Amino acid sequence: ATNALGAQVAAVDATLFDKIEGANWTVPAHQDVVVPAIAAPELAIVFPRYGTMYADAPDEVLRTMVAARVHLDDSPPENGALSVVPGSHHRRLRDPELSALPRDAFVACPARVGDVLVMSPLVVHRSSPSRH
Numbered sequence: 001a002t003n004a005l006g007a008q009v010a011a012v013d014a015t016l017f018d019k020i021e022g023a024n025w026t027v028p029a030h031q032d033v034v035v036p037a038i039a040a041p042e043l044a045i046v047f048p049r050y051g052t053m054y055a056d057a058p059d060e061v062l063r064t065m066v067a068a069r070v071h072l073d074d075s076p077p078e079n080g081a082l083s084v085v086p087g088s089h090h091r092r093l094r095d096p097e098l099s100a101l102p103r104d105a106f107v108a109c110p111a112r113v114g115d116v117l118v119m120s121p122l123v124v125h126r127s128s129p130s131r132h
Helices: 095-099
Strands: 027-030 033-035 044-047 052-055 067-070 080-084 107-109 116-119 125-127
Touching: 027 095
Parallel strands: none
Antiparallel strands: 027 125, 033 052, 044 052, 067 116, 080 107, 080 125
């Protein structure tokens, strides 16, 4: 990541999605604005989540971060590929704005095993359940 981004980096969080039969869901449109408090220690409002303290980060903090989505399986459009709204990373959207986004605003980002998708946490994204 340091080589790709041209700056020193540190991992602050990780999430594993394994959409399999019996554990398969839709991830609705959202921006990743909640981060581990260690990533933004100056934040005053923190809350417990998954046994760790998290915070609703200001946009200034989020603009210094990237999310790296590492694909452990193929992720074609029909199998839960991430869909994004291009250009949506410029500002935080409120829930009514997220809900009002038209279906055709989203672009699928299919990926193969080993692909890494790097994005701003502020980009609006979602994914569908896996079909197979």
